[in-house]
Amino acid sequence: MGYEIPAALGMRMADPSREIFSFIGDASFIMYHQDVLTAIQEREKIILLLLDNGGYGSIHSLSMQVGSQGFETKYYYRGDNGRQNLKEPLQVDFPKILEGYGVKTYTVEDADQLRQALRKALASDQITAIYAKVAPVERDDAADAYWEVATPEVAHIESSIKAHQEYERIRDLQRNYL
Numbered sequence: 376m377g378y379e380i381p382a383a384l385g386m387r388m389a390d391p392s393r394e395i396f397s398f399i400g401d402a403s404f405i406m407y408h409q410d411v412l413t414a415i416q417e418r419e420k421i422i423l424l425l426l427d428n429g430g431y432g433s434i435h436s437l438s439m440q441v442g443s444q445g446f447e448t449k450y451y452y453r454g455d456n457g458r459q460n461l462k463e464p465l466q467v468d469f470p471k472i473l474e475g476y477g478v479k480t481y482t483v484e485d486a487d488q489l490r491q492a493l494r495k496a497l498a499s500d501q502i503t504a505i506y507a508k509v510a511p512v513e514r515d516d517a518a519d520a521y522w523e524v525a526t527p528e529v530a531h532i533e534s535s536i537k538a539h540q541e542y543e544r545i546r547d548l549q550r551n552y553l
Contacts, residue, residue, distance in 0.1 A: 376403045380410035383421040387414075394422065394497060401427040401469060411476050414502045422496045423478075423504040427469055428511050449511070473504045480504040523549075 383397035404425055414421055430449030450467065454460030473480040481492035483505060496503035523546070526539040 376400075377407045379403055380407055380414065380421070380423070383423075384410065384414050384417065384419055387419045387421050388417070391419075395420075396422045396424060398424045399426070401425065401467070402430060404469065405467070408472060408476075411473065411478060411502065415476060415478070418501070420499065420501050420503075422493075423473075423502070425469055425473075425504055425506045427467070427506065427508045429464065430511065470504075470506050473506070478502050478504050480506055482506045484508075 379397045379399040383395045386393065387395045411423075449459070450465040451459035451461055452463040452465055454463070470480045470482055479495075479499065479501075481488075481495065481504070483489045483492050484507070489505065489507070492505045496505060526542045527535055528539060530536050530539065
């Protein structure tokens with residue numbers, strides 16, 4: 376997370392004959408969009424595919440897994456109680472940010488628009504972006520994957536206590552390879 380744009384830029388500089396696509400989420404873009412300026416300064420063409428799900432989707436799922444209840448992983452204004460006000464979403468205009476850098480940006484809402492935007496981006500000789508608003512990430516444990524992230528050993532929130540117990544159970548099942 377946060378490496379997408381500089382990695383794409385590096386790949387393009389290493390082999391300018393290739394078309395380079397950078398698939399990036401909105402949260403990662405917020406952290407590292409200054410790298411768009413570097414691509415412009417270096418006159419390197421990359422194509423950004425920016426998906427906006429309204430927050431740190433994968434981090435939200437991870438936060439839920441480790442008992443942190445998705446704390447501050449979605450874009451909402453702060454309420455009077457000091458917590459996010461889930462009735463007041465914060466809207467970030469990502470195409471406007473990109474256009475502020477001078478990047479031609481196509482907003483797409485369906486597969487036909489995406490295909491058209493991809494053709495235009497491929498025909499361009501400079502950095503281009505394709506933006507799509509997508510559904511928020513819902514937690515999906517169907518893959519039964521495990522991402523080891525330590526949990527607090529001392530907690531007062533029931534979900535955090537249970538997450539730590541599960542963390543210790545799974546950690547005890549891990550095999551050491553070295």
